Amino acid sequence: MQFLRWSFCLFADFLEGEITMLKFNSKDRVVTNATLAKQIARQEKNEVLKQLHTTINGLNPVQAKQRLGQDGLNEVSNKEHHPKLHFLIDAFMTPFTGVLLFLAGLSFLTNYVFVPADQKDLSTVIIMIMMVLISGITSFIQNVKTSDAVDSLLNMVSVTTNVKRAGEDKELPTKDVVVGDIINLAAGDLVPADMYLLKSKDLFCSASSLNGESSPVEKMADQKPKESDNYLDYPNILYEGTNIVSGSGMGVVFATGDKTVFGNLARTLAQNKNKETTFDIGIKNVSKILLIMTAVIAPLVFLINGLTKGDWLNALIFAIATAVGLTPEMLPVIVTSNLVKGSIEMAKHETIVKRMNSIQNFGSADILCTDKTGTLTQDKVVLERHYNLNLEEKSKVLELSYLNSYYQTGMKDLIDKAVIDAAQGELDTKKINQNYQKIDEIPFDFKRRRMSVVVMNQQHEHILVTKGAAEEMLACSNRVEIDGSISPLDEDQRQKILTEIDEMNQDGLRVVLLGYKENPAPVGEFSIDDENELILVGFLAFLDPPKDSAKAALTALKEDGIAVKILTGDNEAVTRNVGKQVGLNIDRVYQGKDLENKTDAELKQMVQACNVFVKLSPQQKAQIIDLLRQDGHTVAYMGDGINDAPAMKAADVAISVDTAVDIAKKSADIILLHKDLMILEKGVQIGRQVFGNTMKYIKITLSSNFGNILSILVASSFLPFLPMLPIQLLILDLMYGTSCLSIPFDTMNKHYLSEPRKWSTKKLPKFMFYFGPTSSIFDIITFALLFFVVCPQVIGTSYVAAGATQKLIFSAIFCTGWFIESLWTQEMVIHALRDPKLPFIKQHATAIVTWATIGMAVVGTVLPFITPIAKAIKFGPIPMYFLAIVFLLLILYIALTTLVKKWYLNSEKYLI
Numbered sequence: 001m002q003f004l005r006w007s008f009c010l011f012a013d014f015l016e017g018e019i020t021m022l023k024f025n026s027k028d029r030v031v032t033n034a035t036l037a038k039q040i041a042r043q044e045k046n047e048v049l050k051q052l053h054t055t056i057n058g059l060n061p062v063q064a065k066q067r068l069g070q071d072g073l074n075e076v077s078n079k080e081h082h083p084k085l086h087f088l089i090d091a092f093m094t095p096f097t098g099v100l101l102f103l104a105g106l107s108f109l110t111n112y113v114f115v116p117a118d119q120k121d122l123s124t125v126i127i128m129i130m131m132v133l134i135s136g137i138t139s140f141i142q143n144v145k146t147s148d149a150v151d152s153l154l155n156m157v158s159v160t161t162n163v164k165r166a167g168e169d170k171e172l173p174t175k176d177v178v179v180g181d182i183i184n185l186a187a188g189d190l191v192p193a194d195m196y197l198l199k200s201k202d203l204f205c206s207a208s209s210l211n212g213e214s215s216p217v218e219k220m221a222d223q224k225p226k227e228s229d230n231y232l233d234y235p236n237i238l239y240e241g242t243n244i245v246s247g248s249g250m251g252v253v254f255a256t257g258d259k260t261v262f263g264n265l266a267r268t269l270a271q272n273k274n275k276e277t278t279f280d281i282g283i284k285n286v287s288k289i290l291l292i293m294t295a296v297i298a299p300l301v302f303l304i305n306g307l308t309k310g311d312w313l314n315a316l317i318f319a320i321a322t323a324v325g326l327t328p329e330m331l332p333v334i335v336t337s338n339l340v341k342g343s344i345e346m347a348k349h350e351t352i353v354k355r356m357n358s359i360q361n362f363g364s365a366d367i368l369c370t371d372k373t374g375t376l377t378q379d380k381v382v383l384e385r386h387y388n389l390n391l392e393e394k395s396k397v398l399e400l401s402y403l404n405s406y407y408q409t410g411m412k413d414l415i416d417k418a419v420i421d422a423a424q425g426e427l428d429t430k431k432i433n434q435n436y437q438k439i440d441e442i443p444f445d446f447k448r449r450r451m452s453v454v455v456m457n458q459q460h461e462h463i464l465v466t467k468g469a470a471e472e473m474l475a476c477s478n479r480v481e482i483d484g485s486i487s488p489l490d491e492d493q494r495q496k497i498l499t500e501i502d503e504m505n506q507d508g509l510r511v512v513l514l515g516y517k518e519n520p521a522p523v524g525e526f527s528i529d530d531e532n533e534l535i536l537v538g539f540l541a542f543l544d545p546p547k548d549s550a551k552a553a554l555t556a557l558k559e560d561g562i563a564v565k566i567l568t569g570d571n572e573a574v575t576r577n578v579g580k581q582v583g584l585n586i587d588r589v590y591q592g593k594d595l596e597n598k599t600d601a602e603l604k605q606m607v608q609a610c611n612v613f614v615k616l617s618p619q620q621k622a623q624i625i626d627l628l629r630q631d632g633h634t635v636a637y638m639g640d641g642i643n644d645a646p647a648m649k650a651a652d653v654a655i656s657v658d659t660a661v662d663i664a665k666k667s668a669d670i671i672l673l674h675k676d677l678m679i680l681e682k683g684v685q686i687g688r689q690v691f692g693n694t695m696k697y698i699k700i701t702l703s704s705n706f707g708n709i710l711s712i713l714v715a716s717s718f719l720p721f722l723p724m725l726p727i728q729l730l731i732l733d734l735m736y737g738t739s740c741l742s743i744p745f746d747t748m749n750k751h752y753l754s755e756p757r758k759w760s761t762k763k764l765p766k767f768m769f770y771f772g773p774t775s776s777i778f779d780i781i782t783f784a785l786l787f788f789v790v791c792p793q794v795i796g797t798s799y800v801a802a803g804a805t806q807k808l809i810f811s812a813i814f815c816t817g818w819f820i821e822s823l824w825t826q827e828m829v830i831h832a833l834r835d836p837k838l839p840f841i842k843q844h845a846t847a848i849v850t851w852a853t854i855g856m857a858v859v860g861t862v863l864p865f866i867t868p869i870a871k872a873i874k875f876g877p878i879p880m881y882f883l884a885i886v887f888l889l890l891i892l893y894i895a896l897t898t899l900v901k902k903w904y905l906n907s908e909k910y911l912i
């Protein structure tokens with residue numbers, strides 16, 4: 001994925017073309033699939049049911065099984081069904097592979113096509129192809145490995161749908177849904193297939209995951225589309241891939257899987273819509289700089305060598321090799337390997353990383369925002385008290401609240417679960433179900449913060465039962481009932497209720513108020529307007545304790561330099577209590593309404609200074625994230641509710657838990673399957689490690705390459721021959737690149753991991769200018785030693801005095817000498833620059849890195865001494881004592897690098 005995006009980014013025009021193509025294709029498919037929607041939308045309910053061979057009670061299991069066999073699973077076969085093929089394409093579609101293949105093609109012309117038969121040589125082409133293969137195949141294997149690990153975990157996150165089969169409501173896996181199924185929908189649900197609405201109640205549906213359109217639209221079962229309506233806006237049709245924001249409904253499925261209108265489009269669009277992070281942009285910039293650098297340097301090398309040596313063909317071949325040497329062909333694979341290693345490690349801790357790139361985002365996050373219930377607190381809420389207004393435990397209070405929780409369908413909420421659990425323990429709920437019949441409901445929404453159910457008792461009287469947040473309930477009540485007697489709700493009562501709630505809140509209890517009204521206005525349907533003149537009857541107090549690991553996890557995050565902020569829809573007192581329990585330092589709390597009518601500057605100041613925000617609307621949660629991001633913070637958001645989805649979309653990293661509602665799980669980049677919040681800290685550490693290792697490769701390779709360019713330019717200007725043969729240059733590059741594949745297995749020191757780090761492209765040139773020339777100094781010393789001491793010593797005379805054959809041996813020895821020195825310095829500088837301390841003594845790379853780098857250098861050193869290889873690669877007879885010189889130079893080089901590091905760190909905080 002990563003690769004594909006880079007390539008796309010680098011070739012912006014290409015990107016445009018590709019996306020237009022994608023839209024075009026998908027639209028074609030949409031058009032064909034939409035025909036059924038257009039036809040069905042205008043039919044009556046009975047006709048639709050008949051056409052789909054189903055009834056209002058749903059299919060029976062036999063029919064369902066048969067249809068599943070016929071139509072297949074309700075899944076979209078998109079590229080995810082051929083992930084291996086896709087990964088393969090992704091792995092090879094990088095800008096660097098493009099450059100390498102181009103150069104290989106050029107090499108093919110210069111070394112094979114346009115040369116006499118006896119000089120035809122394919123070795124350079126083969127080496128370049130090998131580079132492409134090594135980087136491509138490694139990254140392919142990595143991607144397949146993670147996708148397998150992530151898939152098996154994703155299977156553990158159940159996505160279910162409430163389906164009516166043979167008259168019974170059941171939670172079934174979404175992929176088992178078939179045409180003709182009757183589906184019940186509630187807020188937070190993802191629409192599982194294309195459906196015709198049979199019933200709806202204040203049903204609002206959002207297509208934001210498809211088209212980014214954030215405002216939800218109301219869907220109505222009994223409304224037929226107008227002639228002019230676009231089929232996507234039909235009021236009585238719900239499309240797969242959209243989600244229910246509030247309200248409830250029931251519909252019949254008319255298309256599943258590939259036959260849905262949005263199926264394919266949804267997923268492909270969602271994949272392209274990934275947020276671009278500073279890291280992505282950074283990598284893109286580095287790639288750009290390198291490609292430009294190559295485009296400038298290679299012709300320069302060509303010109304200098306052509307002019308000084310007169311052999312233009314050889315100069316061209318050498319320039320091509322230099323260009324290959326400058327191309328960090330391993331950059332994409334190293335970034336991927338790092339991310340893959342991170343996600344596999346997270347997977348071991350039962351954490352799903354849905355979007356790999358979010359790992360390094362997590363490492364750079366400096367703020368974690370979270371909601372409260374279900375994330376910071378346990379995913380089990382318990383009803384502790386059901387008091388009347390005199391604070392006496394009353395079963396009437398429980399009975400009424402049970403009716404409300406049991407009959408509501410608009411919300412899947414821990415509060416309602418707790419009420420039902422408590423009632424089933426204390427009351428004869430079967431009898432209650434018989435005594436009361438559901439008439440209607442007014443679903444929950446996050447603005448009203450209350451929900452109502454209308455039931456009918458055996459005397460055929462209607463009762464409206466409402467429960468909700470305290471202030472919101474007080475606002476629509478005008479009476480109170482205590483021990484059967486009803487009196488007006490006066491100011492004293494109101495204050496008393498608020499004080500009592502406050503006290504319960506201080507004890508860590510979450511309180512909801514319960515009210516009712518007999519014989520509410522029964523004309524037509526019930527609506528929000530009916531929630532007035534209620535009689536308050538009692539308090540429902542819930543225990544919502546923090547997760548055991550919450551405090552330790554937040555403390556650990558704080559030590560890691562991450563500020564934690566709670567963004568909740570709940571009230572101040574409860575939130576303060578929870579905050580205290582999880583060890584959050586709370587001195588200021590802002591309410592949702594405090595954020596209204598403020599300038600951007602004021603808002604930024606507020607979100608910066610405060611770490612608890614209460615009574616927020618879903619949009620305000622997202623607004624706070626946006627403000628923090630605008631201020632340069634990298635923000636992670638952890639949530640589990642439908643009201644968290646906008647914030648999750650706004651954040652750099654969205655985290656959710658497996659008990660979350662579907663839309664939250666869908667918006668999440670990371671899903672925690674484990675209850676233990678310490679995984680957050682682990683994730684941050686892994687993210688920082690990934691970031692550090694990627695930076696390590698980039699910085700070290702950039703400075704090495706820069707040093708090599710300087711050396712090559714110096715050598716080209718002064719030497720009468722090429723400082724290294726093109727084939728040798730390529731082998732050197734291949735060996736260095738391959739050993740760098742071990743970098744993702746390296747560690748970062750504790751100090752590095754203790755702070756959030758952000759990409760900064762600005763720091764790169766300085767690093768290059770400090771450490772590149774340092775390595776050139778030693779190259780130039782090597783050149784001098786080889787030219788004036790070693791080579792003349794072997795052939796017995798200086799270059800100028802040597803004959804033609806001797807000159808050839810002279811230059812072969814020279815090339816061999818620089819090959820060995822250059823390989824060792826490149827491999828060893830990985831150790832020197834990976835950490836500010838003295839390498840091999842005060843700091844050690846991991847065993848894999850040590851073995852890979854030293855092993856590769858040893859292999860490279862041995863090559864010239866193996867006669868057939870030496871012959872093939874045109875190495876010269878380098879004397880053994882030269883190795884001692886290299887060893888000495890290496891020690892000096894590491895010493896000098898250590899000094900330069902000190903010097904660099906005088907003005908910079910970090911090395912890597």
Ligand SMILES: Nc1ncnc2c1ncn2[C@@H]1O[C@H](COP(=O)(O)OP(=O)(O)OP(=O)(O)O)[C@@H](O)[C@H]1O
Pocket residue numbers: 371372373374411413415416444449450451467468469470511512567568569570571641643
């Ligand atoms: N099922 C329910 N029935 C009645 N009222 C509810 C219900 N769920 C929530 N509320 C009320 O709405 C308020 C806001 O909802 P909620 O607490 O879920 O928001 P939130 O931002 O997700 O908060 P949290 O951080 O606790 O998850 C609650 O404080 C509560 O008073």
Ligand SMILES: [Mg+2]
Pocket residue numbers: 371372373374640641
């Ligand atoms: Mg919540």
